[in-house]
Structures are given as C-alpha cells and as structure tokens.
Amino acid sequence: MAQGQFIPPKRTLMGPGPSDVSQRVLDALSRPTIGHLDPEFIRLMDEIKELLQYAFQTENALTMPVSAPGSAGMETCFVNLVEPGDKVIVCRNGVFGGRMLENVERCGGTAVMVDDAWGRAVDVEKVKAALEANPDAKIVAFVHAETSTGAVSDAKAIAELARQHDCLTIVDTVTSLGGSELRVDDWGLDAVYSGTQKCLSCIPGISPVTFSERALEKANNRGSKVQSWFLDLNLVTAYWGTGAKRAYHHTAPVNDLYAFHESLLMLKEEGLENSWARHQSLHEKLIAGLTVLGLTVVPPEGERLAQLNTVMIPEGIDDATVRGRLLADYNLEIGAGLGDFAGKAWRIGLMGSACTEDNVRFCLESLETVLIDLGADVEKGAAVTAAFA
Amino acid sequence: MAQGQFIPPKRTLMGPGPSDVSQRVLDALSRPTIGHLDPEFIRLMDEIKELLQYAFQTENALTMPVSAPGSAGMETCFVNLVEPGDKVIVCRNGVFGGRMLENVERCGGTAVMVDDAWGRAVDVEKVKAALEANPDAKIVAFVHAETSTGAVSDAKAIAELARQHDCLTIVDTVTSLGGSELRVDDWGLDAVYSGTQKCLSCIPGISPVTFSERALEKANNRGSKVQSWFLDLNLVTAYWGTGAKRAYHHTAPVNDLYAFHESLLMLKEEGLENSWARHQSLHEKLIAGLTVLGLTVVPPEGERLAQLNTVMIPEGIDDATVRGRLLADYNLEIGAGLGDFAGKAWRIGLMGSACTEDNVRFCLESLETVLIDLGADVEKGAAVTAAFA
Numbered sequence: 001m002a003q004g005q006f007i008p009p010k011r012t013l014m015g016p017g018p019s020d021v022s023q024r025v026l027d028a029l030s031r032p033t034i035g036h037l038d039p040e041f042i043r044l045m046d047e048i049k050e051l052l053q054y055a056f057q058t059e060n061a062l063t064m065p066v067s068a069p070g071s072a073g074m075e076t077c078f079v080n081l082v083e084p085g086d087k088v089i090v091c092r093n094g095v096f097g098g099r100m101l102e103n104v105e106r107c108g109g110t111a112v113m114v115d116d117a118w119g120r121a122v123d124v125e126k127v128k129a130a131l132e133a134n135p136d137a138k139i140v141a142f143v144h145a146e147t148s149t150g151a152v153s154d155a156k157a158i159a160e161l162a163r164q165h166d167c168l169t170i171v172d173t174v175t176s177l178g179g180s181e182l183r184v185d186d187w188g189l190d191a192v193y194s195g196t197q198k199c200l201s202c203i204p205g206i207s208p209v210t211f212s213e214r215a216l217e218k219a220n221n222r223g224s225k226v227q228s229w230f231l232d233l234n235l236v237t238a239y240w241g242t243g244a245k246r247a248y249h250h251t252a253p254v255n256d257l258y259a260f261h262e263s264l265l266m267l268k269e270e271g272l273e274n275s276w277a278r279h280q281s282l283h284e285k286l287i288a289g290l291t292v293l294g295l296t297v298v299p300p301e302g303e304r305l306a307q308l309n310t311v312m313i314p315e316g317i318d319d320a321t322v323r324g325r326l327l328a329d330y331n332l333e334i335g336a337g338l339g340d341f342a343g344k345a346w347r348i349g350l351m352g353s354a355c356t357e358d359n360v361r362f363c364l365e366s367l368e369t370v371l372i373d374l375g376a377d378v379e380k381g382a383a384v385t386a387a388f389a
Numbered sequence: 390m391a392q393g394q395f396i397p398p399k400r401t402l403m404g405p406g407p408s409d410v411s412q413r414v415l416d417a418l419s420r421p422t423i424g425h426l427d428p429e430f431i432r433l434m435d436e437i438k439e440l441l442q443y444a445f446q447t448e449n450a451l452t453m454p455v456s457a458p459g460s461a462g463m464e465t466c467f468v469n470l471v472e473p474g475d476k477v478i479v480c481r482n483g484v485f486g487g488r489m490l491e492n493v494e495r496c497g498g499t500a501v502m503v504d505d506a507w508g509r510a511v512d513v514e515k516v517k518a519a520l521e522a523n524p525d526a527k528i529v530a531f532v533h534a535e536t537s538t539g540a541v542s543d544a545k546a547i548a549e550l551a552r553q554h555d556c557l558t559i560v561d562t563v564t565s566l567g568g569s570e571l572r573v574d575d576w577g578l579d580a581v582y583s584g585t586q587k588c589l590s591c592i593p594g595i596s597p598v599t600f601s602e603r604a605l606e607k608a609n610n611r612g613s614k615v616q617s618w619f620l621d622l623n624l625v626t627a628y629w630g631t632g633a634k635r636a637y638h639h640t641a642p643v644n645d646l647y648a649f650h651e652s653l654l655m656l657k658e659e660g661l662e663n664s665w666a667r668h669q670s671l672h673e674k675l676i677a678g679l680t681v682l683g684l685t686v687v688p689p690e691g692e693r694l695a696q697l698n699t700v701m702i703p704e705g706i707d708d709a710t711v712r713g714r715l716l717a718d719y720n721l722e723i724g725a726g727l728g729d730f731a732g733k734a735w736r737i738g739l740m741g742s743a744c745t746e747d748n749v750r751f752c753l754e755s756l757e758t759v760l761i762d763l764g765a766d767v768e769k770g771a772a773v774t775a776a777f778a
Binding site for chain 1: 392393394395396397398399400402404406407409410415416417418419420421422423424425426427428429430433436439440456457458459460461463464488491492494495496584586592593594614615616617618619637638639640641642643644645647648650651654657716722725727
C-alpha cells in the first residue's frame with residue numbers, strides 16, 4: 001500500500017459523534033506540546049477542572065477528564081465502585097445499558113436488569129420495583145441519553161429513588177453533557193461519565209467524569225484493589241488531585257487537553273442554558289422537516305433527545321445507499337442504526353458546533369434530494385419549508 | 390479563577406517525554422475531524438497498521454494503536470494474557486517493572502520477581518535461573534528501555550530464554566520504539582507495547598501495541614473473560630481488524646491518529662536504522678559534554694539508552710533549582726529523577742524530533758551557564774567543545 005500524507009475530506013458531521021470540531025478547538029489542539037508536569041500545564045489542568053464543574057453543574061472536587069474515550073470513562077466508574085459480589089441494578093434501553101452489564105460482570109458484580117424497549121426512556125416505576133425487590137442492591141446504573149436510540153431518561157427521578165434505597169448511581173451522560181439539561185449536584189448523581197466528541201464538539205479521545213463524596217467514600221473503602229491500574233482513582237487523583245504537588249501517574253494527552261479546555265471555554269461563553277435551548281430549538285425544526293420526508297422519530301414526545309434524532313428509514317429505501325450518497329455527494333455524515341436498529345433507522349446528530357441552522361437546512365435539503373432521486377413522493381423544498389415555517 | 394484561552398509557552402522538551410512535536414505532526418493533528426467509521430478513516434487505519442509494522446519490524450497482523458496512553462497499552466497486554474492463577478516472571482530494574490507487578494496482581498496472577506539494581510540492565514542469568522526454578526511460569530515480562538533509569542536490556546536474549554521455557558514475553562518498548570534497535574519478529578517478542586510521545590515525537594495519548602500469533606492463541610483460549618471491556622482484544626480487533634467490515638467498539642481518537650500516522654510516515658522517510666544511528670551519535674556527543682560538567686551517567690557503558698540519559702546530580706547542587714532555572718530562563722525542560730532517583734538524578738531526553746545537534750548544543754550551554762552560576766568549577770564553553778570536538 002502506498003503511504004502518503006493524509007488529507008481528510010471536509011465532512012459535515014451529523015451522526016452520533018464525533019460532531020464538527022470548530023476551528024478554534026482545532027487551533028488550540030495544535031499548539032506546541034509542553035510537559036505533563038510543566039507548571040503551566042498544571043495551571044491548565046486546574047482551569048479544566050473548574051470549567052468542567054460548570055459543564056456538569058457540580059462542585060465535586062473529583063471532576064476531571066479520563067485520558068481515554070467514553071468507554072474508559074464508563075469503566076472508571078464501574079471498576080472503582082463495583083466490588084466482587086456487589087449487586088447492581090442496570091437499566092437497559094439500548095446498546096450502552098448492555099455495555100454497563102458487561103462492565104458489572106467483568107468487575108465480579110451481580111447485575112439485576114431493568115429492561116425497556118429500544119427507543120423508550122427507562123421506566124422509573126420498574127426501577128422502583130427493582131429497588132424494592134433487591135434491598136441489598138448497592139448501585140443503580142443507567143444511561144441518561146441513549147446514543148443508540150436518541151431516548152432521554154429522567155435522571156433526576158431515578159437518582160432520587162436510588163438515594164431513598166441507599167444506592168449510589170452510575171450515570172452515562174456521554175451524549176447529554178452540554179446539549180441537554182444535566183445538573184449533577186441538584187439531581188444527586190454520584191458517578192457520572194461523558195464524552196468530548198458529542199455536544200462539546202471537541203475531538204474524540206478523552207472522557208470527562210465526576211464523582212460525589214458518597215461515591216468516593218465507597219471507592220476509598222474497598223476491600224480489594226481496583227482491577228485496573230490505569231483507571232484506579234486512588235492513583236489517578238495523585239496527578240489530577242487538588243494539592244499543589246502532582247505525582248506522575250501516566251502521561252496526560254497534553255494536546256487533547258488544550259482542545260478540551262477550549263471547548264469548555266466556548267460552552268461557558270455561550271452559557272449552558274443557552275446551549276441547551278439552541279439544541280432544543282433546532283431539533284424541533286429538524287424534526288418538522290424530517291416528518292415531511294416521511295421519516296418517523298423513534299422515541300415518543302417527551303422522551304426525545306434534541307441532539308440525537310433517531311428516525312425510521314421509510315419502507316423500500318436502502319440504508320447504506322442513502323448514507324453512501326450523502327457522504328459521496330454532499331460530504332455529509334449521518335449515523336447508521338446500532339444494534340436492534342441496524343439497517344432500520346438513521347441517527348441524525350445535532351451536536352455542539354454542528355448544531356446550527358445552516359446544518360439543519362443542509363441536512364434536510366441533501367436528504368430530500370437523495371430520497372426524491374430514489375423515488376420518494378416528496379415535493380422539492382418541502383422539508384426546509386416545514387422546518388423554517 | 391479567571392479562565393481564558395491557553396497559549397502554552399514554547400518549550401524545548403528534553404525530558405523523558407513528551408518530546409518536541411514537529412510542526413508537520415501538529416499540522417496533521419489539527420486537520421478536520423471525520424467519523425471513526427468513515428471509509429477514508431478506515432483507509433488511514435490500514436496505513437497506520439502497515440507503518441507501525443515497519444516501526445516494530447513485525448508482520449504481526451494484530452499491530453495497532455490502543456486509544457489511550459502507554460499505561461493502557463501495558464494493561465492491554467496483561468489483562469488479555471494473564472489469567473487468574475498464571476505465574477508470571479517479572480523483571481524489575483526501575484519504576485516500570487514495578488508497574489508490571491501491579492498489573493500481574495490485579496489480573497489475579499502470581500508474580501515471581503527478578504530484581505536488578507536501578508540503572509542496570511536486567512541480568513539475563515537471573516532470568517534463566519528464575520525460569521529454571523519455575524517450570525510452571527507462563528509469561529516473562531520485562532522492560533526493554535527503562536524510562537526511569539535510562540537502562541536498556543537485552544530483549545533478544547531474554548525472549549530467547551523465554552521461548553526455550555515455553556513462556557510468552559510481554560515487553561515494554563515505550564522509550565525504545567524508533568530510537569533504539571528493536572526487532573519484534575527477529576527477536577521473537579510476543580506482546581509489545583509502546584508510547585507515541587518518546588522517539589516517535591508524536592503527541593501523548595495513544596499506545597502502539599503488537600501481538601504475535603502465539604500471544605493471540607493464549608488470549609483467544611482464555612477460560613475467563615478479559616476483566617477490561619475497553620481493552621479486550623476480542624472486541625477491539627472487531628474495529629481494528631483486518632476484514633473490510635469494521636464493527637464499532639469505541640470512538641477512536643481520530644485527530645490523534647492523524648498525528649500518529651504523520652509521525653510514522655516521518656520515521657519511514659528517515660529510515661529506522663538511520664533514526665537509531667542519529668540517536669546513538671548525538672547521545673555520544675551529549676554524554677561527552679555532560680561529563681565535562683561533572684555529571685556521571687548512571688547505567689554502565691553497554692547498558693545505556695541513547696535517547697534517555699540519566700545522570701547523577703553533582704554534590705551540593707539542588708535539583709529543583711536547576712530544573713526551575715532551565716525552564717524559566719531557557720524554556721528548556723529536562724526530567725526529574727523518578728522513584729529511587731528522585732532529587733538525585735536528572736533524565737535528559739534526546740528523543741525523536743528533539744534529538745538534534747542544535748538541541749544537544751542548547752542543552753549543554755544552558756546547563757553549563759546555570760551550573761556555573763551556582764558555583765560549579767567549569768570553564769565556559771567547555772561542554773560544547775567536548776561534545777563537538
């Protein structure tokens with residue numbers, strides 16, 4: 001194979017993430033590398049922690065980015081909190097709940113599954129029943145924003161129930177952070193992980209996490225060592241800790257953290273509530289347009305994420321053909337269905353920097369053209385008209 | 390705390406890594422983000438695998454970057470290969486051998502330690518004795534290039550012994566890859582991990598690994614699930630695998646991989662043997678200069694890494710004062726001692742893009758000036774003269 005410099009195409013990223021990364025973040029990313037123990041870098045780390053506390057709406061002292069993707073953020077929560085023999089209630093309404101089950105089992109825990117249909121929110125009543133039936137449960141794990149289905153669950157209500165039953169919560173906010181209302185402290189969430197490549201529009205590769213005092217108490221009083229050296233909070237916090245002295249644990253992804261800092265700064269400049277409102281407002285326009293194109297949204301109203309729109313592919317339309325055409329003719333990426341939805345649904349993201357009026361228009365126009373080409377009975381221009389009526 | 394855009398100082402990085410990242414790599418890093426399942430990205434992944442096979446001198450099909458720092462590359466080797474109850478011979482002659490012990494224990498394995506003095510190579514005779522005394526050992530784990538001491542061990546000889554005793558090898562090449570002779574296939578190494586931020590002069594954050602067929606056979610025939618979901622090779626290879634179809638596992642660090650590809654391309658352009666020779670030749674010059682400054686190299690001749698020079702701090706000179714002055718007055722970073730060497734030694738890196746004649750000169754002049762200021766009895770200019778005589 002001939003190898004040469006790689007010049008990527010310029011895509012518009014409207015899948016389930018990564019989303020479009022702004023030039024500001026790319027510029028920050030490519031500033032000169034400095035050492036991971038440089039005093040200037042320590043200062044940057046402190047700023048990142050503060051900005052991330054704002055994004056998560058928390059005062060948790062342990063609020064930091066894990067030096068690896070969201071799956072490692074998930075694993076950080078599970079390996080530190082789940083001890084062999086612990087009973088964990090796991091809510092599963094999509095791919096990522098299933099991944100939580102994998103994590104519980106690999107930590108030697110026992111999972112009690114609360115299953116809901118793909119595309120639906122977690123049923124709070126079922127969680128209540130599971131908690132009542134399992135008084136020895138120690139943790140409730142659930143996904144706030146299911147990236148595989150576009151459904152949002154009532155994190156506040158689930159966390160409240162968990163506290164009433166003296167359980168900790170582990171919460172996946174990979175797709176919600178920055179794009180949907182999320183209040184870690186007000187809602188009483190205990191161990192929360194997220195991603196950078198969704199509504200923060202940073203490059204993929206690191207995973208923000210935050211831990212409550214209650215969660216740390218369990219982690220610090222374990223009877224057994226954390227099975228992962230790399231993700232052991234007792235060790236990681238010596239580097240990311242609050243003291244002036246930082247002990248080497250691993251070499252931090254210095255440039256990625258420049259970019260992460262910039263993306264958090266942009267979020268703060270816009271204001272968290274403004275960002276949530278922007279996602280919601282453009283989501284409504286996108287859905288109005290997609291409906292005209294004959295696409296039906298999977299989650300019912302009230303359970304829909306603004307930033308990730310899962311829609312059923314119309315009868316007779318081939319999934320791969322359409323996505324291939326959008327990529328080849330328009331440099332537009334939308335997401336394929338995952339798991340149960342493979343080949344049956346598309347996931348259209350409106351995340352962070354990619355969540356703009358221009359992108360809603362562009363996506364509707366491109367998709368409309370391709371669908372008309374493939375025989376759909378739609379009037380040219382109808383989707384954008386419906387969206388921006 | 391006031392938060393604003395972060396503009397890092399422009400340092401010269403001559404510590405234990407990260408090393409100076411070239412503008413070419415930084416430019417690649419900041420190209421527009423595309424999706425981790427984009428056909429163009431899959432093509433990039435295939436090129437990365439080929440270039441990495443060249444860097445490792447291997448034809449191993451499973452040769453890829455783990456999406457996390459070197460510590461996670463280490464953990465990938467251990468969690469996939471060590472099963473509960475497995476006996477592992479661990480060679481420890483610095484910090485990273487100790488970290489291997491941690492990994493073995495957290496995987497439920499039993500470690501047999503082969504200890505050598507800090508700053509010395511692993512004693513091959515001791516490894517032989519340990520293998521003979523432990524016929525039930527399954528794995529020999531050792532560090533090729535000890536980043537904490539600057540010592541290089543005879544990877545070829547240790548691997549040969551391990552094979553004779555039907556053991557697999559797990560080998561840390563974090564600091565050797567690209568800077569010292571390393572021949573994975575010729576030497577018969579089985580599970581090898583490295584870092585990007587040393588002699589490849591790429592940004593920190595990903596960890597190249599390669600696995601022999603023998604290693605994969607053990608990983609694929611485990612009786613128990615790999616304890617880490619994120620690092621489970623059975624799952625990761627569905628994404629990094631050789632087939633045309635790639636299954637989603639986690640979101641790859643897209644931009645980091647642009648940079649990694651570029652750094653591998655630069656290594657191939659220079660030629661591996663030329664890169665090894667450049668490191669060796671400038672190391673000899675640096676050492677000639679440092680000797681004049683009264684600094685003594687820790688490892689004996691024949692056990693010294695070219696790219697990481699650990700030198701004892703002269704009597705009466707304060708470690709932190711000197712490193713602080715170099716950073717403040719010259720924007721020059723050299724490394725502190727680690728573990729047993731904290732406060733007693735410096736680690737001066739000559740890695741990748743930072744391994745240049747200009748940098749050797751700059752480092753010697755800066756250090757000389759600071760030491761003379763602090764009362765050292767050295768003639769101004771003597772170090773550079775000795776180096777380039």
